[in-house]
Amino acid sequence: MRVRRRAAVGHAGGVSALVHALAGRLPAGCAARPLTHEDLDPAFEVYSLAQLEDSGLVAMERADIEADWSRPSMDLATDTVGVLRDGRLVGAAEVSRGGWRAEAAVHPGHRGAGVGTWLAGWAEERSHAAGAPSVGQTVPAGSSAQRLLEARGYRPGHTSWVLELPPGVEVADRPLPPGYRMRTARGEADHRAAHDVIETAFGEWADREREPFEEWAPGVVLRPGFAPWNLRVVETGGVVVGACFTVVDERGAGFVDQVAVARAHRGRGLAQALLADGFRNAREHGAVRSELSTDSRTGALDLYRKVGMRVSATWVHLVRGHGHDHAAAPA
Structure with missing residues (x-):
């Protein structure tokens, strides 16, 4: 986006x-x-x-x-x-x-x-x-x-890449660690918490400035066609520590547009759990393929390849x- x-x-x-x-x-x-x-x-x-x-x-x-x-x-x-x-x-x-x-x-x-x-x-x-x-x-x-x-x-x-799952391949479910739960974001408080997790994580990239909530919301929770299932969060102790925004586009692709986990909670499988959940929800809402994009600033390309995704397009x-x-x- x-x-x-x-x-x-x-x-x-x-x-x-x-x-x-x-x-x-x-x-x-x-x-x-x-x-x-x-x-x-x-x-x-x-x-x-x-x-x-x-x-x-x-x-x-x-x-x-x-x-x-x-x-x-x-x-x-x-x-x-x-x-x-x-x-x-x-x-x-x-x-x-x-x-x-x-x-x-x-x-x-x-x-x-x-x-x-x-x-x-x-x-x-x-x-x-x-x-x-x-x-x-x-x-x-x-x-x-x-x-x-x-x-x-x-x-x-x-460099940026669009990745897709080959036909018949799904991201394996990853059980959440004890004390964590995943749910649909509810209302503005959750929306702002998801925004904070996403923008804080993306802000770790070089040359990436934090996007205010008012700029982020039109592309996510105020995006035309937004439904509650599009934004899912992971929380622990009542605090949102992970978020995933997924849409089903006009081509029938379930596209994970944003996924992020707070730094202190990484390495516990939360990102994979959110990714699998996002693609599964997209399929339940009519998606016939699964896609996302990433770029060289994130260092995540190999992680997505390990869960079965392959590069379908490269951008510079x-x-x-x-x-x-x-x-x-x-x-």
Whole structure:
């Protein structure tokens, strides 16, 4: 999932000025403007078709964009742009986390004309205006997007993987140690406790800032279609020490989106118990496959392989500092 953080970035007119300033670089026949909520379906089409073309699978769904766009820090007028040809959206980009992170995609049928180059330039300028010292994008390994960004001076950050269980394989159940119990999260107190466990654990990664509850909730407990079973917790002594958020996506995949255990309670099998529980609940709610993602910052890849999962797609996070001279290439 994409992470967003509020930043002091001015008003919508500033981004309109940026789009205007860059308009002369647009490919012939194209126009650009900020995205609006009415662009949700066209934006999903662009992002999903680009993912399918570049990685062979779609690792997102419409609800992910809807959730991201509902975060308090997200201002579509300042943080997004769309490129249109003949009134149709053919490219889209977003900058988030105070300018640190960008996402961009070009419809496969409109590549090679410079739309990707323009979007990359917009994202870099937007990130710089937001005050970030660098900007990063996560793209499928070996894709045209990776080649474009590397040509612009981006360097490798971390590697991410999508993993799946082979057909007929399940994560083995792991009994909880004495004194622990697993249950469905109930109400805001549990939601905030789960958030604290997850964000504290994820905060151990290098270059990962803690996400406030108000930013986390739209992608989890306020996510379109959320049901209580999606968020499960492990507690001991009345304190939540583990959490797992699982969804069943539009492809019928049970996707464990977030799983974490408090540091003091690791090494006791809680993560495997949560993982097995998440996938089992997803199957009970219609999932026909089991997936998750991880990255090289977590050190968890071998753990997931040991429980039977295999890599189905590889992504790379590329980073570029501002003030860097770069060579542009069409995408």
